[in-house]
Amino acid sequence: xxxxxxxxxxxxxxxxxxxxxxxxxxxxxxxxxxxxxxxxxxxxxxxxxxxxxxxxxxxxxxxxxxxxxxxxxxxxxxxxxxxxxxxxxxxxxxxxxxxxxxxxx
Amino acid sequence: xxxxxxxxxxxxxxxxxxxxxxxxxxxxxxxxxxxxxxxxxxxxxxxxxxxxxxxxxxxxxxxxxxxxxxxxxxxxxxxxxxxxxxxxxxxxxxxxxxxxxxxxx
DNA sequence: TCAGTCTGCAATCATCTAGTTGCAGATAAG
DNA sequence: CTTATCTGCAACTAGATGATTGCAGACTGA
Numbered sequence: 001x002x003x004x005x006x007x008x009x010x011x012x013x014x015x016x017x018x019x020x021x022x023x024x025x026x027x028x029x030x031x032x033x034x035x036x037x038x039x040x041x042x043x044x045x046x047x048x049x050x051x052x053x054x055x056x057x058x059x060x061x062x063x064x065x066x067x068x069x070x071x072x073x074x075x076x077x078x079x080x081x082x083x084x085x086x087x088x089x090x091x092x093x094x095x096x097x098x099x100x101x102x103x104x105x
Numbered sequence: 106x107x108x109x110x111x112x113x114x115x116x117x118x119x120x121x122x123x124x125x126x127x128x129x130x131x132x133x134x135x136x137x138x139x140x141x142x143x144x145x146x147x148x149x150x151x152x153x154x155x156x157x158x159x160x161x162x163x164x165x166x167x168x169x170x171x172x173x174x175x176x177x178x179x180x181x182x183x184x185x186x187x188x189x190x191x192x193x194x195x196x197x198x199x200x201x202x203x204x205x206x207x208x209x210x
Numbered sequence: 211t212c213a214g215t216c217t218g219c220a221a222t223c224a225t226c227t228a229g230t231t232g233c234a235g236a237t238a239a240g
Numbered sequence: 241c242t243t244a245t246c247t248g249c250a251a252c253t254a255g256a257t258g259a260t261t262g263c264a265g266a267c268t269g270a
Contacts, residue, residue, distance in 0.1 A: 007120070008119075010118035011115075012119075013112070013115035013119070014112060014115035014116030015112070031247090033245085041228090041229070042229075045229050045230075047247085049228085066237045066245080066247080067237095071200070073196065074192070074194060074195065075193070077189050077190070077192055080189055080193075081188075081190035083186075084183070084185055085182070085187075088180070088183035090179065091179030092183070093179075095177075120257095120258085122258080122259095147259070152218080153259085170216095171268060172216060173217070
């Protein structure tokens with residue numbers, strides 16, 4: 001995995017409204033119209049957010065009759081979490097090495 | 106931890122230039138001026154990015170003489186990673202439950 | 211003291227983006 | 241068949257943001 005594929009994920013998660021959408025989807029699949037009934041934004045705005053989330057691999061569309069429901073995907077989040085943990089650990093390791101070096105003087 | 110404090114972190118990570126800055130800082134603390142020598146953007150642009158990163162708790166300023174160096178912090182990333190992993194696992198669990206329910210019919 | 215350099219603030223610009231309204235096409239229900 | 245509803249596309253607006261240039265203040269070193 002590279003940051004190239006992850007930047008869109010972070011960009012998608014860097015918006016309050018999209019978190020509301022994800023939280024709503026977390027309680028059950030729903031269509032853009034259904035979400036518009038629960039959130040204080042229009043259906044079209046939600047549709048755009050869903051497109052962003054889908055582009056980041058965080059949700060998946062599922063056709064149910066004439067409507068398109070969206071399902072939240074945990075796998076993308078888990079992968080991202082693993083990546084972040086690795087990077088964070090590296091940085092902490094470097095910082096610890098510097099501290100140790102400073103105390104050794 | 107709540108999404109309220111995390112959204113700025115994701116927003117900060119959702120930008121390629123800021124990842125370049127983080128990558129550069131990962132190899133050693135540096136000032137905005139020093140970073141401007143390595144990256145294809147001006148010092149002022151970098152200063153703004155550093156302010157965003159600092160606001161998200163991803164870097165920390167360290168005065169060294171007359172210059173202000175920035176240090177990358179892994180702890181914020183690790184915390185964020187744990188949070189993401191928890192949420193991702195919940196979503197996956199729900200999805201698995203739904204699949205199981207569907208197969209049980 | 212004086213020159214060089216580093217920081218910080220302000221104004222400006224262009225682009226991106228979150229949000230809206232409006233309309234047209236598709237599909238399920240009566 | 242007709243009606244209601246759901247989707248998708250397009251145009252538009254307002255605000256956020258990434259980036260620039262310019263200038264003034266502060267500190268180091270010769």
